[in-house]
Amino acid sequence: MKLRTLTCATLLCILLTACARDSGTTIAGGHGSIQLRDGVAAIQVAGQPDASVTGDGTLSIAGKPVPLTADQRDLLKQYYVHVYKIRSEGIATGKAGAALAGQAMGSVMSGLAHGNTDQIGKDIQAEASKVTAQAAAICAGLEQLRAAQDAVASQVAAFRPYATLDEKGVAKCRQGIDKANSSLATH
Numbered sequence: 001m002k003l004r005t006l007t008c009a010t011l012l013c014i015l016l017t018a019c020a021r022d023s024g025t026t027i028a029g030g031h032g033s034i035q036l037r038d039g040v041a042a043i044q045v046a047g048q049p050d051a052s053v054t055g056d057g058t059l060s061i062a063g064k065p066v067p068l069t070a071d072q073r074d075l076l077k078q079y080y081v082h083v084y085k086i087r088s089e090g091i092a093t094g095k096a097g098a099a100l101a102g103q104a105m106g107s108v109m110s111g112l113a114h115g116n117t118d119q120i121g122k123d124i125q126a127e128a129s130k131v132t133a134q135a136a137a138i139c140a141g142l143e144q145l146r147a148a149q150d151a152v153a154s155q156v157a158a159f160r161p162y163a164t165l166d167e168k169g170v171a172k173c174r175q176g177i178d179k180a181n182s183s184l185a186t187h
Contacts, residue, residue: 025087027145032164034083041083043162051162053080059159075152082145085102089141091135132180140170141171146170 032045043051048064057073057080059066068076072160146165153163 017022024089025083027083027086027142027165028169032162034165036083036087041080047161047162048161051159053082053083055084059156061158066156068156072156075148075155079145079148079152082141082148086138086141086145089137091132092140093131097131097138128180132177136174136177139170139177142170142173 025036027036027095032048035042035044039055041053044105045051050061051061053059053076055077057068058077059068059076142165146167146169149163149165151158
């Protein structure tokens with residue numbers, strides 16, 4: 001097994017585990033970001049006042065509530081649900097990453113202690129595939145969030161400048177998963 005692969009896997013695990021803390025979740029897209037913290041999806045876009053969406057479908061821009069119809073509020077509730085889902089998938093991915101780190105450490109120790117270093121890579125690859133599968137759920141969540149965002153933007157004019165998550169961002173996520181899966185398949 002290559003030391004570089006082990007090092008990259010360990011660093012990935014540390015980064016993903018850090019995401020599991022309840023310090024907020026940030027989703028970057030285009031020229032803006034969405035941060036879920038304290039039950040509020042705060043949206044920041046360059047050149048625009050900050051916006052926020054709550055679980056009950058309230059949209060505020062620059063701290064002022066935007067008047068909404070019941071249908072618009074329902075769309076914003078769905079938007080919020082998808083932001084929250086990505087947060088949950090991020091936490092699950094962080095936990096899978098922590099499990100990978102534990103497995104990697106255990107496999108290295110066991111392999112070195114018993115002289116069976118060939119098994120180290122196989123053990124780590126099996127656990128790493130769980131992490132990439134969990135991370136793929138984040139990409140699926142991004143696609144769902146983008147659809148929800150576009151639905152809101154089509155019905156709420158004030159929200160349009162905040163619809164920054166595009167297909168390019170979703171595709172980039174999927175490409176990262178494909179690259180990770182390809183790397184696992186070749187090692």
